[in-house]
Amino acid sequence: MFPVAWLLLLPLVSTQTYHWGPCPNPSVQPNFDLQKYLGTWYEIAKLPAFFERGKCIQADYSLRGDGTIRVLNSQFYKDKVRTAEGTAVVQEPNNPAKLGVSFSFFSPYSPYWVVSTDYVSGAVVYSCTDVFRIFHVDYAWILGRSRFLPAETVEYARQLLAKEKIDTFMLSVTDQTGCD
Template identity: 35%
Template sequence: MAIRLLRFALVVLAGFLAIGFAHSAENLDPKTAGNIDLKRYQGTWYELARLPMHFQRDCARSEARYLLKDDGNVAVTNRCQNHDGEWQEAKGTASPQVEGKTDKLWVVFDNWFSRLLPWVGKGDYWVLYVDDHYKTAVVGNPNRKYLWLLSRTPSVPEWVKQEMLSKARQQGYDTSRLIWREADLKAARNQ
């Protein structure tokens, strides 16, 4: 009887440990690309796809322009077309979360919300992947609510899309919910 009870206790304990390890693996932060050469990263990036997010709900044809500043921060200009075809623009600044590390940035946009609550208005911008030629990038945040697939061109071959999707999935992002550039263009034209 005591041996049975001991076996049962060991099985239950092993089950709890397995559940705990599985749960903790889901909560690990995504792995970033390592230090990014911000000189090479600067320039225009086109959004190929993104996860749905409130602040981009009326956006189509999104693109971002990054310009390295003398102080090591990055000037950010995001723009997109609204459903009327008019371009909207948001400007901000990206700065390293840790001095000397360029793969995890804070981004603060110059708007009333950021001025009102500066500690709330800053967002995580983690570069999860950038290809060797700085032509494509996968960017997200640690809680996996935000994800962008970026390219130097408005479209890429299917194999490049698949490679980027694979990188995002490996980091635990739900790519089934992505809004693709082609889809947001169609939605903008239909409204």
Template identity: 30%
Template sequence: MRKQTKILLGIAALAGGLSFMAFRPQNEPLKTVAYVDLQKYMGTWYEISAFPQRFQKGCHCTKAEYKMHPEGYVEVKNSCRKNSATGELEVAMGKAFVKDERTNAKLKVQFFWPFKGDYWIIDLAPDYSYAVVGAPNREYLWILSRQKQMDQALYNKIVAGIKEKGFDVSRLVLSDQSCN
């Protein structure tokens, strides 16, 4: 009798879990910006906030520098100071490849061959003063700026837009940009 009860409870739990998953609201497909002028996008970007990632653990003063390569891909140079604003400079070099030439908003970034990650530009200031980069699975997110600091009202507006796109904004962590 006890074994049958456990089996029935197990089946009920499984059915309940499957029902929950079936009716749970799913995120809509992630939309990117309509178009990115890659020449305007090139240059230095400072990380304002991001979802923590293990490969950025202990990073301070994180920035990314982008440069068009003559062969058509984007050279990526990510850098940060490890463990403090005066810590050792750590640099990672990579390449980004445009995957949607109609918009230039979907890229694949590669730091270690053969692995590539999604780099989708999901928000971009008309003057290219800030950008928001995410991944369609919503596990990666960066708010970037041409300046080391961002106006709080603008930041709040950007975060509200990110939330509307289905990201868990409670995961955002402000970045230390106190380096000289």
């Protein structure tokens, strides 16, 4: 039975980025201003994520009355627009660029660290889950306020991630064509 369980997990494993050792600890955006970050961001490129397989991927961030952040992710997948609503919170008040996000009442907050942003055109976001400091699972996103960014901007973001010791080998461009 055990080998069968591993076979069932293979599709998830193949869509993730695993590395030995603990998570890297990249620098984050200094003097992060959450108010300026709110709004719509389009996914330009990402490390593989099993929960993102479609095209036209975007995230909308808005402040709720209780001070939490509403996260509404959407993507076009299998001929339908699919959405997922979650909640983000500032986890370290003295370092507001380190947010946590959860898409289920029962799941803990996962890191959502804004590594860099100019608030008006682009952002670089990183997340990592450490498994007993033996290995870690990386997620990284290059985001834009529009569906397309200049190639040099994307390359700059990729180099920024690499400088922070985040492996960008599997970084792939998100299809943002034909989106309404």
